Amino acid sequence: MSAPVKAGESKSQRLTKGGRKTRERIIEAAAELMFHHGAGGTSIPDIQAAAGVSASQIYHYFGDKQGLVLAVIDHQTDTRLAQQRPLLDSLDSIEALREWCDSAGNRQDARGCEGGCEIGSLASELADSDQSARTSLISAFDRWEDPIRSGLARMQARGELSERADTAALATALLAAIQGGMLLSQVRRSSTAYRQAVSAVIDHIESYLVR
Amino acid sequence: MSAPVKAGESKSQRLTKGGRKTRERIIEAAAELMFHHGAGGTSIPDIQAAAGVSASQIYHYFGDKQGLVLAVIDHQTDTRLAQQRPLLDSLDSIEALREWCDSAGNRQDARGCEGGCEIGSLASELADSDQSARTSLISAFDRWEDPIRSGLARMQARGELSERADTAALATALLAAIQGGMLLSQVRRSSTAYRQAVSAVIDHIESYLVR
CATH class of the missing domain: 1.10.357.10 (Tetracycline Repressor, domain 2)
Structure with a gap:
């Protein structure tokens, strides 16, 4: 696993190709869930299941759920x-x-x-x-x-x-x-x-x- | 306590003056909470605390949370x-x-x-x-x-x-x-x-x- 990504950095630039793909997959799964259930109605376990990733991967790429919400808005x-x-x-x-x-x-x-x-x-x-x-x-x-x-x-x-x-x-x-x-x-x-x-x-x- | 109110009946008509006041107080507390936190972000315990009522009173007047949401929209x-x-x-x-x-x-x-x-x-x-x-x-x-x-x-x-x-x-x-x-x-x-x-x-x- 690459070094933890710090908030505020240009995250996707520093990632390997595989890392970028995983990050994209998490964002897309979260965006789809939040579109149907809202940000509040979408939990980290829901996103884990939909994207096929672990909670630690989500926290690695986005810091916390709020970081993921911001990435979803941009996406x-x-x-x-x-x-x-x-x-x-x-x-x-x-x-x-x-x-x-x-x-x-x-x-x-x-x-x-x-x-x-x-x-x-x-x-x-x-x-x-x-x-x-x-x-x-x-x-x-x-x-x-x-x-x-x-x-x-x-x-x-x-x-x-x-x-x-x-x-x-x-x-x-x-x-x-x-x-x-x-x-x-x-x-x-x-x-x-x-x-x-x-x-x-x-x-x-x-x-x-x-x- | 008056007889349980069935869904679909004209609830407020059948209530005593005290019952109507309690029902109103629950709706107003729920409306305020849902305005700030959404319906999904407002729990029955939140409403109990804000209105000073028991969960059974809420279920008595509204059947379930969905019934209360409908009452909030009308209110x-x-x-x-x-x-x-x-x-x-x-x-x-x-x-x-x-x-x-x-x-x-x-x-x-x-x-x-x-x-x-x-x-x-x-x-x-x-x-x-x-x-x-x-x-x-x-x-x-x-x-x-x-x-x-x-x-x-x-x-x-x-x-x-x-x-x-x-x-x-x-x-x-x-x-x-x-x-x-x-x-x-x-x-x-x-x-x-x-x-x-x-x-x-x-x-x-x-x-x-x-x-």
Whole structure:
């Protein structure tokens, strides 16, 4: 076994290939369990069983459960953003915004609107109880909001969106519509609420188009 | 002690005044604990200690923890809606919508944006894991959406809002903006995201005004 990994270090960089694979397997198992049962509803023994590792391996790679929760937040953010590329890098037209939001609605339909948003669910659970998790969640939402904001800013720079449009505020409003819409859709088991929520905000963004 | 209360009966109707008070005290203690720690993070012994009752009293009034969770969802919905009246019954102008949403933003500021939405947090935690809770949450969100929708419908009936406006969809969009905005504000510890989210949707509703 390699030397214990200290908190705060760039852990995955210092690991052997086998170590990185084990660490990844633990994170993926924990992410799946926390998606279905929450961080609080997922125990270290649950993760051991799902990943086929010992408790000491988990503590070796993550220090404690809180360290693992932070790794799960980063992992879910990386995964969700990667799944949404290249759409996410070209959100500089009304059509692209609609297509991107539709694809997330179709993804909800495909799983019967169960599960909600991987990041939003952890945010709701952990924002008040875990200060480190909240810091990671701020970064997760910022990383999600950035491509929306920069797409709108490019439209504005090209003169397609009015100078009156507050692109940062509109990006936040769209992210909020996505989050709130997903929650209502999860409760109602229908993507209609999500689609209506994002549609209202994109229609509003469209009202700033320079004709 | 009165006869055991069977699940499905209208429990509070059949109770003595003292029984109703005890039941209320248990619900209020459970609601407070679940607001801070989630339903999963709140145990029966926690509730016993906070309400000063025995476990058998809790089981007597609610059957099991799930029954108590349902009572908490109803209680939080009743309380939040009651706090927002009479504003909630007069959401039939753009100004009234803005005032109502502002008041919720001020409430978030007053508590440092901690805690999020009492209903939204339970929804995120329970929508997938507890079918009875999900049914209660559908009703809770409907009860919240109804006064928005009927305010918009009154504006439309008076000819103030264009016939093109889908008042039901707009009401859902505003509720989603409230939910998503509160979640972002809880993570960022600032009501700005909430205010930007609701403002975008109300601006959009305003675009349907008949001038």
